Amino acid sequence: xxxxxxxxxxxxxxxxxxxxxxxxxxxxxxxxxxxxxxxxxxxxxxxxxxxxxxxxxxxxxxxxxxxxxxxxxxxxxxxxxxxxxxxxxxxxxxxxxxxxxxxxxxxxxxxxx
Amino acid sequence: xxxxxxxxxxxxxxxxxxxxxxxxxxxxxxxxxxxxxxxxxxxxxxxxxxxxxxxxxxxxxxxxxxxxxxxxxxxxxxxxxxxxxxxxxxxxxxxxxxxxxxxxxxxxxxxxxxxxxxxxxx
Numbered sequence: 001x002x003x004x005x006x007x008x009x010x011x012x013x014x015x016x017x018x019x020x021x022x023x024x025x026x027x028x029x030x031x032x033x034x035x036x037x038x039x040x041x042x043x044x045x046x047x048x049x050x051x052x053x054x055x056x057x058x059x060x061x062x063x064x065x066x067x068x069x070x071x072x073x074x075x076x077x078x079x080x081x082x083x084x085x086x087x088x089x090x091x092x093x094x095x096x097x098x099x100x101x102x103x104x105x106x107x108x109x110x111x112x113x
Numbered sequence: 114x115x116x117x118x119x120x121x122x123x124x125x126x127x128x129x130x131x132x133x134x135x136x137x138x139x140x141x142x143x144x145x146x147x148x149x150x151x152x153x154x155x156x157x158x159x160x161x162x163x164x165x166x167x168x169x170x171x172x173x174x175x176x177x178x179x180x181x182x183x184x185x186x187x188x189x190x191x192x193x194x195x196x197x198x199x200x201x202x203x204x205x206x207x208x209x210x211x212x213x214x215x216x217x218x219x220x221x222x223x224x225x226x227x228x229x230x231x232x233x234x235x
Contacts, residue, residue, distance in 0.1 A: 037220040041158075048208060048225040049158065060223070092158055096213075096220035100172055102148070104158040 002027045002098045006091075006105035012113045019080040021108045023093035028073050030097070037096035040069055040078045043107075044089040053078065080110075088112060115139040117209050117226035124232045130197040133229045135209030142190035143167045146212030146219040149183065149194045151205040152228075159205075164192060167215040199233045206230050 003026040013019045029036045040053040051060050053069035056076060066081040080087055093105040120134040135147065149161040162173030164183040171183045182195040192209055206228040213221045 031218070031220065033218075035220075039222065043158075048228055049210075050225070051223050054221060054223070090157075094158075094222065096222065099219045101174065102160045102163075102222070104150075104160060107157040 001101045002029075002095050002103050004093055004095055004103050004105040006093060006108050008108060009106060010109045010111065012111050013083045014113045015085060016082050019083050019087075019110060021078045021091055021093075021110075023071075023076045023078070023105050025074045025076075025095055027098070029076075029095050030073065036072065037099070038069075038071070038076050039094045039096065040067075041092045041094060042087075042089050043092065044086075047089075049092065083110070083112075085112065115211065115224045117211065117224055119207075119209060119226040119229045122230040122232070124234060125199050126235055127200055127233055129199050129233075130195060131199060131231050132193055132195040133207050133209075133231070135192045135194075135226050137190045137192070137211070140211075142185075142192075143187050144215055146215055147183075147185070147192040148210045148212050148219075148222055149181075150208045150210055150222075150225075152208070153202075153205040156205075161194070161207075163212055163219055165215050165219075166192060172219075196231075199231075201233050204231065204233045 005024045007022045041049040043049045057069045090107045116138045118136045143166045146163045148163045164171045166185045185192045208228045209226040210222045211224045212219045
């Protein structure tokens with residue numbers, strides 16, 4: 001199975017400052033159709049996960065534009081340009097390219113300093 | 114709007130089985146795969162498998178082979194996850210989550226249910 005490795009696992013940030021989370025896959029996530037199926041999810045305390053980004057860099061409807069995704073191949077990044085209090089939670093990357101065995105990263109806990 | 118509403122919390126004894134339901138609305142149920150993902154207390158997301166509601170075809174993680182059964186009832190737009198021979202390690206919140214269009218590769222997860230807590234306790 002494809003192993004998804006996130007870093008850091010804990011990210012203390014100051015409100016209004018940027019934040020960045022890395023996600024690396026053990027195999028290329030480029031699918032045979034040319035797309036790269038790498039998603040980012042946010043899970044606030046006590047809530048279900050919510051998808052923020054799909055196919056590396058596409059924001060879902062209603063997701064603030066301070067969230068952005070980038071990367072290619074095996075190396076991906078989620079960036080928050082200015083962290084707000086409502087961004088607190090755990091962030092997961094997920095690969096769907098190898099769709100017979102979908103895998104998630106371990107999660108990165110974003111907390112306020 | 115897309116909604117996935119799951120059944121309520123369950124408490125089971127070791128060795129028993131549990132069946133969780135997920136009722137979909139706001140879209141054509143048979144048109145999209147349905148995933149099942151679980152989350153043990155304080156832990157991350159653990160993908161379990163998916164069902165194609167159109168064909169009934171399923172795919173699951175090897176570690177659940179022989180213990181997990183995914184089914185659906187298209188007449189009531191509901192997917193089911195049954196897990197048998199429960200152990201304490203199966204204590205978790207179980208989520209259903211919508212996948213890709215059922216005519217394509219199941220590469221995506223978008224909408225999630227609210228989760229169902231299954232507690233295994235003697």
